[in-house]
Amino acid sequence: MVRFENVGMRYGAGPEVLRGVTFSLDAGSFTFLTGLSGAGKTTLLKLIYVAEPPSRGLITLFGNDMATTRRRDFPAIRRRIGVVFQDFRLLEHLSAFDNVALPLRLAGRHEGDYEHDVEELLSWVGLGDRMHAKPATLSGGEQQRIAIARAVVARPDLLIADEPTGNVDAEIGARLIRLFAELNRLGTTVLIATHDRALIESTKAREMRLVDGRLVELRTAIRA
């Protein structure tokens, strides 16, 4: 599903943020990405969700070699990926409902088709009574839950989450992880970047760690 071969990344003439990164994510896998702040986690995620081109190396997404894939095919690839951004990136002028429904609308679905699903998902993340609220009126934790709901609502093939539990309490965090696990069980490949050791230890998932721009495999998935 995702394959990196000797990928390097630098911004402009700066130093390489990622060096010789090689790994693959199998379809239906659940992986944690860890590392200290500034280790390159967010950059690596950006390369996966097609926000930046690599400086070198080969990236293959869903069987597409991204170096040779036509730019006009990028939107279709991006729509297969759900992203929980670290800074949420909610549209301030849209309600919680409309923010969550965004991927479905971009996919060309009509409101009547997805209204119930969006409402149910918002209730599941504990925001059933805030679905018409604008992000500015919500707390950081509530905004994060909207960002997560938006990332999963279209049941993407690949879910990427950058510190998805950073602003929520332990109970909500556990609930969100159950949501990711449920999605994973339904076939979505999940990659979560986090500092939260408790979260990592609560699962038997694979862990990759970035150290000074290089990727180290810390733990392979433990089969139950």
Added chain:
Amino acid sequence: MSRGPAQFMPREKGAAPLDVMIGIMAFLAALALGASLLADRASLGWRAGLSNRLTVQILVPAHGDAPRELVRETAAALAVLRATPGIAHAAALSETEMQNLVEPWLGKGSLVAELPLPALIDAEVIPGAPVDLISLTARLKKVAPDSQLDDHSRWLARLKNLADTITWTAYAILILIAVATAASVTFATRAGLAAHHEMVSLLHQMGARAGFIARAFEQHFALSTFAASALGATVAALLFLTAGSLEVFGMEAVPFLPPIALKLREVAWFAAVPLAAALIAWITARLSVLAVVRKIY
């Protein structure tokens, strides 16, 4: 609730400076359009009024008994004209008609009555009939040495030139306004893209095609441009209609020229102003957004 791409654009509160500017430009465009319509109509009117007509002017003789000589020359010129093949009708203007003619310039009063006005003969040529003007001038000069024959061709050519100049100037103004509108919308679109960079970047990241993002902007700008320019064109239309109603009450806005009131079917052309402005905004916004979005990876 709108479900189209335009809903992703935040609603701006109040009239944006761009709307005000486009409203003013539409007002000026409608004025230019009205001027070109008036020039066209005036040109047609002038030509219809003067074509197939000849005017013989007999200046007040500077010798002998001037009034008596003027009457004699006028009668002689009338006889020559009426005997000329191709001339359907010839008649001298009465004193009242002469005073009415000069009244717009000199006003009413004893001054006009005391002026030594020339005699004027209005002759109508049978449409298509060939009249040898050189020969006619010679025959008129023979019986009325103070006569001057005018077939209005020079006057008509100058009027046509004037009307054409007004019309082409109006077209040039319309083109300039269209270019200014396009430039303003381009600037506003780029400013909008910069202001809503986060939204554009997010939509792009979530897999929205460039055309989808462009639609959000083009709908927004086309609708706001349409509303602003419709207001500007309406104000211009009201101005022309008001000028027309003033003329109905005898307050001529511009003496000697045809009335500046536009007919309703002419005012209907003003509807083209907001439609054209919206189309320009639509195309400009689309091209601007596509150019910017396609630069994003």
